Amino acid sequence: MSAVLTVENYTLDYRTGWGLRRALDAVSLSIAPGEVLGLVGESGSGKSSLAWAITRSLPTNAMEAGALRLGAEDLRTASPQQLGAIRGRRIGMVFQDPSTSLNPTIRLGEQVIEVLMRHRGLDRTAASAAAEAALADVELRDPAALMRRFPHEASGGEKQRVVIATVFACDPELILFDEPTTALDVITGARILDLFGRLRARTGVAALYISHDLGLVSRVADRVAVLERGVVVEQGVPADVFRTPAHSYTRVLVAAVPRPGHRLVEDTPPATTLLTATSISVRYARKRLFRPAPPAATHAVDFDIRRGEIFGIVGESGSGKSSLARALTGLAPFTGAIDLDGRRIAAMDRPYRRAVQIVFQHPDASLNPRMRIADILSRPLRLYGGDSAEVPRVLEEVRLPASYASKFPHQLSGGEKQRVAIARAFAAKPALVICDEITAALDVSVQAQVIELLLALRRAHGTAYLFITHDLNLVRQIAHRIAVMQEGVIVETRDAADLASPDAHPYTAALLAASPAPIG
Numbered sequence: 001m002s003a004v005l006t007v008e009n010y011t012l013d014y015r016t017g018w019g020l021r022r023a024l025d026a027v028s029l030s031i032a033p034g035e036v037l038g039l040v041g042e043s044g045s046g047k048s049s050l051a052w053a054i055t056r057s058l059p060t061n062a063m064e065a066g067a068l069r070l071g072a073e074d075l076r077t078a079s080p081q082q083l084g085a086i087r088g089r090r091i092g093m094v095f096q097d098p099s100t101s102l103n104p105t106i107r108l109g110e111q112v113i114e115v116l117m118r119h120r121g122l123d124r125t126a127a128s129a130a131a132e133a134a135l136a137d138v139e140l141r142d143p144a145a146l147m148r149r150f151p152h153e154a155s156g157g158e159k160q161r162v163v164i165a166t167v168f169a170c171d172p173e174l175i176l177f178d179e180p181t182t183a184l185d186v187i188t189g190a191r192i193l194d195l196f197g198r199l200r201a202r203t204g205v206a207a208l209y210i211s212h213d214l215g216l217v218s219r220v221a222d223r224v225a226v227l228e229r230g231v232v233v234e235q236g237v238p239a240d241v242f243r244t245p246a247h248s249y250t251r252v253l254v255a256a257v258p259r260p261g262h263r264l265v266e267d268t269p270p271a272t273t274l275l276t277a278t279s280i281s282v283r284y285a286r287k288r289l290f291r292p293a294p295p296a297a298t299h300a301v302d303f304d305i306r307r308g309e310i311f312g313i314v315g316e317s318g319s320g321k322s323s324l325a326r327a328l329t330g331l332a333p334f335t336g337a338i339d340l341d342g343r344r345i346a347a348m349d350r351p352y353r354r355a356v357q358i359v360f361q362h363p364d365a366s367l368n369p370r371m372r373i374a375d376i377l378s379r380p381l382r383l384y385g386g387d388s389a390e391v392p393r394v395l396e397e398v399r400l401p402a403s404y405a406s407k408f409p410h411q412l413s414g415g416e417k418q419r420v421a422i423a424r425a426f427a428a429k430p431a432l433v434i435c436d437e438i439t440a441a442l443d444v445s446v447q448a449q450v451i452e453l454l455l456a457l458r459r460a461h462g463t464a465y466l467f468i469t470h471d472l473n474l475v476r477q478i479a480h481r482i483a484v485m486q487e488g489v490i491v492e493t494r495d496a497a498d499l500a501s502p503d504a505h506p507y508t509a510a511l512l513a514a515s516p517a518p519i520g
Contacts, residue, residue: 002071003030004174004206005054010066012046012053012230023049025230026066031174034204038221038238040214040253042443043414046230047210051176054208055091056083070174089119092167096179098159102151108159109147112166119170134169135162138195156317157188161195168199177209181216182440185317185470190514193220212443214242214257215473215516226250256448260476263497264455269309269480273342274431274464275328275356276304280336282323297323299488300336305432308458310465312479312496314472314511320488321468325434328466329358341431354384357425361437363417367409373420374405380427390427397460398423398453415446419453426457434466439474451478472499472515484508 012024024046031037039047052058054068056075068075070090078086087093095101103111112131116122122130135143138161151159160180167175177196181189197220200207211217217224218238226234226241228249234241245251282297298320305311313321326332330348338345345352360366367376377395378388392402398419409417418438425433435454439447455478457463469475475482476496483493484507492505500512 005031006069008067013063015061031206036207036221038217038224039210041227045227092172092175094177094180098163134165138165175207187514256445258473270307274307276339278337282334310479312467312475312482315485319485354428355431357430358434363421384428394423432464436468
């Protein structure tokens with residue numbers, strides 16, 4: 001049986017002001033009918049560039065060589081009219097963030113209907129009925145009601161299901177998945193993967209599944225290809241490739257995957273309490289027109305963090321984890337009490353703000369794009385009694401060259417920008433750093449580097465961390481204790497080593513069951 005997708009000796013370069021930049025180098029791979037090929041590699045390895053090439057969505061400065069075929073059809077020579085018939089109808093695409101696929105000004109139902117009218121030739125009445133049926137197929141509750149909502153009125157998981165429903169409703173030959181669960185919590189992501197498995201079994205669709213999560217790829221893919229700097233260095237069955245990798249680059253990726261049994265922190269923090277939170281409730285305001293009052297994001301949450309401790313918080317999206325972090329840093333109004341070093345915090349004054357710092361998930365949202373790195377780091381240094389002359393030292397402490405002081409954020413990679421955000425937090429010499437999903441957007445090897453940096457900074461300064469994450473495998477490696485949040489409440493707090501105990505809370509067990517099994 002002929003392949004659904006054939007990539008043969010394909011090379012992709014981009015013309016830049018500094019010459020040609022190679023994105024893909026003589027890539028050859030194929031996907032059979034009904035097969036899922038996983039594509040893994042670090043950020044910048046060329047994974048997404050291959051997806052854009054297949055969908056013929058390349059920029060004008062792209063230069064290509066080699067073959068890209070959908071069945072017997074040459075994608076590189078297809079006319080704009082032919083490509084219009086291929087995209088959506090024969091090739092579907094599911095992106096990491098469903099919000100980028102959905103028009104925020106158009107109701108969800110209208111968007112699905114429009115696609116079905118275009119690609120399946122249905123009239124509006126038939127397309128409306130087919131759209132509702134498609135949403136029911138992906139197990140969305142009350143599809144008719146959801147069709148009337150705008151994207152901002154749906155959760156991340158609901159939006160991703162709408163995108164998947166739209167793609168499968170067009171009955172494509174091939175679907176490209178580009179990190180489709182990275183932006184979702186572990187339970188929602190597991191449900192999306194289970195959904196894909198059921199739809200795949202029913203339709204027999206072929207898929208290219210792009211991800212930096214090796215454990216997840218092991219779960220969904222029949223074969224895997226490993227991409228390093230645009231070159232496929234290894235292909236095979238996931239169990240073979242990840243358990244006995246033949247290439248040194250694959251071995252590096254596998255070694256960086258978190259394994260709960262491989263503890264990175266074995267020391268016991270001092271017994272003295274650093275911070276105590278009592279009955280912390282966060283409720284976001286709404287206009288008075290809305291009745292009843294919205295439910296609390298967190299409800300009467302109690303916990304304490306010991307000096308030098310790594311205290312993990314896990315839970316689904318919407319469980320209140322980030323709201324708790326925002327309350328502790330004064331970014332969200334709350335009721336309850338906070339004590340730091342035995343002092344009741346009546347107002348978040350300068351000493352408290354110096355002692356409690358936060359690093360966010362997306363450094364692009366917290367680093368001013370118009371400021372050079374030196375200016376970004378100078379501000380907390382001057383604010384808390386330091387001097388701008390310390391910028392090189394602060395950069396070197398997070399393992400960035402002092403020369404980066406003259407750069408702007410857009411000139412740095414995602415991992416480098418996150419190091420700058422960490423450097424800014426440590427410029428204040430804090431006692432506690434809140435890490436809010438700070439590795440979620442990073443590939444596995446860069447994540448390992450950032451975690452190793454955080455642990456080194458802790459050893460050097462005795463800093464405590466409040467580590468918020470969806471990644472249970474990771475937090476079980478590095479935390480001393482872990483609190484589990486569900487619907488704004490901490491349902492239990494356990495030593496990290498005991499999280500998988502038989503007497504754990506049912507919700508904790510559900511989170512663990514939804515987490516990808518460690519590989520290797």
